[in-house]
Amino acid sequence: MRDIGIGIIGGGYMGKAHAVAMSAVGPVFETALRPKLVMVCATSDASAERYRAAYGFARATSDWRTLVADPEVEAIVIASPQSTHREIAEAAFARGLPVFCEKPLGENAADSAAMVMAAEAANAINMTGFNYVRTPATQEAIRLVRSGALGRITWFRGEHTEDFLSDPDAPANWRTEGRASGTMGDLAPHPINCALALMGPIKSLMAQIETVHDTRPGPDGPVQVTNDDHAQMMLRFANGVMGQLYVSRTATGRKMGYGYEIHGTKGAIRFDQEDQNALHVYYADGPEAGRGFTKILTGPAHPNYAAFCQGPGHGTGYQDQIIIEARDFLHAIETNTNIFPTFRDGMEVNRVVEAAWTSSDQRQWVDL
Amino acid sequence: MRDIGIGIIGGGYMGKAHAVAMSAVGPVFETALRPKLVMVCATSDASAERYRAAYGFARATSDWRTLVADPEVEAIVIASPQSTHREIAEAAFARGLPVFCEKPLGENAADSAAMVMAAEAANAINMTGFNYVRTPATQEAIRLVRSGALGRITWFRGEHTEDFLSDPDAPANWRTEGRASGTMGDLAPHPINCALALMGPIKSLMAQIETVHDTRPGPDGPVQVTNDDHAQMMLRFANGVMGQLYVSRTATGRKMGYGYEIHGTKGAIRFDQEDQNALHVYYADGPEAGRGFTKILTGPAHPNYAAFCQGPGHGTGYQDQIIIEARDFLHAIETNTNIFPTFRDGMEVNRVVEAAWTSSDQRQWVDL
Amino acid sequence: MRDIGIGIIGGGYMGKAHAVAMSAVGPVFETALRPKLVMVCATSDASAERYRAAYGFARATSDWRTLVADPEVEAIVIASPQSTHREIAEAAFARGLPVFCEKPLGENAADSAAMVMAAEAANAINMTGFNYVRTPATQEAIRLVRSGALGRITWFRGEHTEDFLSDPDAPANWRTEGRASGTMGDLAPHPINCALALMGPIKSLMAQIETVHDTRPGPDGPVQVTNDDHAQMMLRFANGVMGQLYVSRTATGRKMGYGYEIHGTKGAIRFDQEDQNALHVYYADGPEAGRGFTKILTGPAHPNYAAFCQGPGHGTGYQDQIIIEARDFLHAIETNTNIFPTFRDGMEVNRVVEAAWTSSDQRQWVDL
Amino acid sequence: MRDIGIGIIGGGYMGKAHAVAMSAVGPVFETALRPKLVMVCATSDASAERYRAAYGFARATSDWRTLVADPEVEAIVIASPQSTHREIAEAAFARGLPVFCEKPLGENAADSAAMVMAAEAANAINMTGFNYVRTPATQEAIRLVRSGALGRITWFRGEHTEDFLSDPDAPANWRTEGRASGTMGDLAPHPINCALALMGPIKSLMAQIETVHDTRPGPDGPVQVTNDDHAQMMLRFANGVMGQLYVSRTATGRKMGYGYEIHGTKGAIRFDQEDQNALHVYYADGPEAGRGFTKILTGPAHPNYAAFCQGPGHGTGYQDQIIIEARDFLHAIETNTNIFPTFRDGMEVNRVVEAAWTSSDQRQWVDL
């Protein structure tokens, strides 16, 4: 067991989550590497200092280069906006540091490809922040699919739906500007990563991406919305299976609608993140009179659960996902072996997103 | 109140359901017209006689022309396979009789168009058997959407999923032969009709239709499956809204997965026929802390319910849908005014099905 | 197959349900005996005539003695208020007629005992109208419990909750007067019958019965409520198992909360009539990671379902329960063999109700 | 912001949970007091040292007196078995230290009373570990009940059901010995505390407590079980409301069945900890056609949520409850003001448990 100095860029939504995770992961998972919160970085000195004090970092900076260069920083977490990911990661890899980067990896596939190259050139540990794929329920789903328990898979439906912009009177802000902040840029990466984890690579797709509310109230009248509100796509996976995906930030009533449905010749799975501790599994065996979806509550018998609680059904939550990520990141560093999802996995997601844009723009199927 | 002589062609799954409905509809809805079961028709004299006795018809025949020509038969229910619908309907209209025809209306859009022409030429009452659209829950959903309670609609997802052919070892039979018996031919009409009822006409679509299990065991080895197991499509409705549809007979675990999800700017609806007496409605108003989907149990306050029971939550079932159809059919005859869904509505469904085939074959968007 | 003349006393809520059921049961279940609606009886000539026309009876009367004495009436359904049940049943048995009587059997245990004696003296078919116990789901639950699939039963919880009087401003009416119309008199019989069917006889009980809203608005100011709004009891079954029951008409939000929960050493069952086509079953076998409650949708593999629909998950409703009752009643007549629940079963329920009153009044355990 | 030295007695199930919570609470809630893990205590030096290293304490001891006396220890968490709680707490209060003690407070009401006296004599902060009452959903439920939003409350049902001993072949162990480890001793405190928080004091109760499996396999044959497997009770609250409670460790299929159901004249609430991020609320207003239970997903609009995640529906889990407890404990210390649930609240729970035993033994109602 030894300490490891952590630097986090960003102290907002995800910066906080990672700071908490790095504080909790040691006692939760009894990790070999024990994080020390060395430095936090934010856009201004004042905010950086505020985060330092709030989360318990030793030092603060408003210059990420300072953080990346700091000798006590031994691993980096990038939790700043997507536009900053590439440059920071490249600098960190130049120093040979392990990097955990929030999703989406790069602003686009080209950036992500460069980041993958940098990581691999440096032979440095790299990981992308697809937290939802790490819950006990989804890890169990992946295990079931791969085990063959559901037979040959015949269909996949994925979803990530929220409703934070379903109100047309919600004002324009940074979220309504620029592709990287749209639904395909911001939400789609999670369910795409999930689809890839459950089903393997996508061969071709046909997408429909649209802005539902073209303008939104601004301080001086209507402002143009420059990115997408929701998108749907039909998929053909490399294994031949047909599937589909829907992502939305205008899905009225949905708060955390990350879900999937998988049909196999011997069974099926249904999952909805809004009840993240339940996995619904059906097996097409035994007498008809006894068949149905079994609602399995996650517990110590499932992946990534026991460290949080010895009792089944007691449940894990959002913050716990980030703690699991921290465990995986530390374990990858300790063993010098990358763990899914890596930067390469993050790049695959960007590629799918771009193919979807092409398909939607051209109104035709696109191969990946 | 007066009697009306009913002739039913077919005594199988749906023939029975309509015979029961015609027996029950009078006391249930206190209809002005009271059905008398005059004659039933089936392929053989023996089976026709068996149905006669079982369901309480006065007479039986194995020749539908005899039934159509019978002077005591005043209205016709066609519950025989789709290949027979057109000819029977045309003959009935030639006599000026009202016709209720099971879905899908014709085997294809051309047949359906001819049937619509015949009906309209004869100025005869005509109705298509889309029973699921008549449940209290779905009628209430239609009412809510049309009332504007959900605001402007922004997305629609429809589904009809069952699993009676999810097992690849299920033997080949008539269901695995011919487009009319495939998923698009047999199941899709229901949710397409539902989509049209809730959302209005479809402007264009992009479909992916496939056979999951290409061969199935036959008596002498593997037999080729000549129709589709499942299909998905992306939709653009005439009102500009984006949507999607999925139909499957290989949806492992799903028994009666007729469902829909509708997003609006002010609210949302979710429905699943597997819990047919519940409608889930969300309103984006009031304090955030109190928002969520409300599970409304159908009751006397909803359409088509009170005649079955004075208590809310007591529930209606499949057979009750057919009784509601019978009420509507009798009422249309009594008032000489067609009631949704008519043959024209049935034909619209066929047109969508054919557009989907074209789209899937050509792998491109198709306008309707 | 032969006709059987039916006389129904009462044309209200349940009189109608039984008239419909007698019209539908023949084609639904292909019964050997085919009901003919001979005569209906109601309090006034006018209402009786209205019911006759509405439901399709041949004749009407306002004097149940006329109905009972009618030579064409071969079987009787009593669907009038509980105060009338005994006298009518006794008269019918005096003629040797089979009698189906709505729940509760008698107004009290003494009346019920007299009715049982009359039935048994006449050696006549007798049945009590506990319809909820006949649904496919509950019949399957009974089957599972008796089969030993759940192991030794260790606990039972029953419930019948509605909210038609949860509003304290709901006006006083006949329902708020007299024990027979209170919750113990009116609602409790259903779940008590269910408990007895699932668990066998009750040995002792401890009850708490109360009126939640002591007065209610009347035309001239507050009116005293003279019966109970809700009641709870702890039970000891003859088989040694501990259990409990709750009944209420002030259960805000509950519409048809007839439910039960059963723990066994090898499994468990949960059921709620508000989703009457689903039975939730748990088995304590197989790997922990796969355990959970399986939501089984009723279908042709379950009791009393296939006659309504060939497809699983298509669902039965309230009216179908009464059709199943009619089938059982006709079958009992045809085979001259009583079918559960008989008058004796109805009397057992009255005895439990009275024991509960004693217990609640004396605030102590009471043996049955 | 200043550091505060924490000593934890016990390093097992709950000792770990509190160690994690003390590590995470600072960044999560940006507390004014920042915990330093000074010392952990366990039964042996070896286990204490193991916990020290695993959870990141500075020092370890096998003698809780050493811990309590340590000058750097400024606050105490007792997470050792109930038999140890009193002595440790008294010693800590003797030093004037704030004490957080796991439930049940004392082994019995007398112990708890002594602990309350010691706390109050020392004028020291004291808190009991009823974590389930602190979830966002249950805090919101308490808020709703107290706000009058549900009108006058008319009924309460509480439950805490698990199934870790439902298998009769599960071997005898410490859990099957001694009242304090039985269901009333170990599980009942949680739902009793919940009932008191939601409904106020209990005036009288009638209980039935029993051992379902009298013997269990031991190393040398059957061993007598000396405590209770499940218990049910009927309650009368001081506010006049009737209620009930069920607790079980043999509730086959239930993993974390901490739940409640509350009826009021204007609304109702249903909650089940197995889906801890959902609260089901019904309001008896608006048109009948729109009424039903609303499934509210917890989010930043609810108590104790926002610090974990800015997104609604993202969910909290078991460990988060302990972090909330830590926040409350630190806040109580900082402001020198006790926060519910205190030792007095813990003692109230013991008193209810003892009244239940008396009632069950004497088979009669007991006043509190």
Ligand SMILES: NC(=O)C1=CN([C@@H]2O[C@H](COP(=O)(O)OP(=O)(O)OC[C@H]3O[C@@H](n4cnc5c(N)ncnc54)[C@H](O)[C@@H]3O)[C@@H](O)[C@H]2O)C=CC1
């Ligand atoms: N995995 C998940 O569930 C989520 C992931 N994200 C991702 O996390 C990343 C951060 O998003 P949020 O935390 O929501 O944003 P935020 O706006 O809450 O916080 C961004 C932080 O980055 C800092 N920052 C911005 N530009 C910077 C620069 N040039 N140098 C240093 N610091 C800079 C800001 O000061 C701020 O502290 C994004 O890539 C986003 O896509 C966001 C939310 C959820």
Ligand SMILES: NC(=O)C1=CN([C@@H]2O[C@H](COP(=O)(O)OP(=O)(O)OC[C@H]3O[C@@H](n4cnc5c(N)ncnc54)[C@H](O)[C@@H]3O)[C@@H](O)[C@H]2O)C=CC1
């Ligand atoms: N609305 C719904 O939920 C459903 C609708 N259907 C539709 O109902 C129709 C009938 O299907 P099922 O009842 O399932 O079929 P089935 O195979 O159970 O019964 C078909 C009946 O038609 C009779 N028949 C066949 N050819 C005939 C002919 N040339 N002349 C006279 N009688 C003939 C047969 O003797 C048999 O009685 C189809 O159009 C089907 O698509 C079927 C099932 C469900």
Ligand SMILES: NC(=O)C1=CN([C@@H]2O[C@H](COP(=O)(O)OP(=O)(O)OC[C@H]3O[C@@H](n4cnc5c(N)ncnc54)[C@H](O)[C@@H]3O)[C@@H](O)[C@H]2O)C=CC1
């Ligand atoms: N199984 C179930 O789910 C239900 C059972 N019931 C039971 O059914 C019975 C009838 O209740 P409802 O139908 O709700 O009552 P209702 O008030 O709707 O109808 C009662 C009928 O009985 C007739 N009636 C009253 N006194 C009569 C008399 N002396 N002679 C002849 N006819 C008379 C009335 O004219 C009326 O037609 C009761 O025993 C009730 O407990 C009621 C509702 C549900």
Ligand SMILES: NC(=O)C1=CN([C@@H]2O[C@H](COP(=O)(O)OP(=O)(O)OC[C@H]3O[C@@H](n4cnc5c(N)ncnc54)[C@H](O)[C@@H]3O)[C@@H](O)[C@H]2O)C=CC1
């Ligand atoms: N709030 C909740 O959800 C739960 C509360 N509990 C409560 O937490 C307490 C601890 O239970 P668990 O953690 O399950 O037990 P455990 O058996 O997992 O751990 C007990 C710990 O106490 C230590 N210990 C025992 N006797 C000691 C002594 N005399 N001096 C110092 N250390 C000693 C042991 O070494 C061990 O580390 C109990 O009061 C229990 O009722 C337990 C589980 C859940």
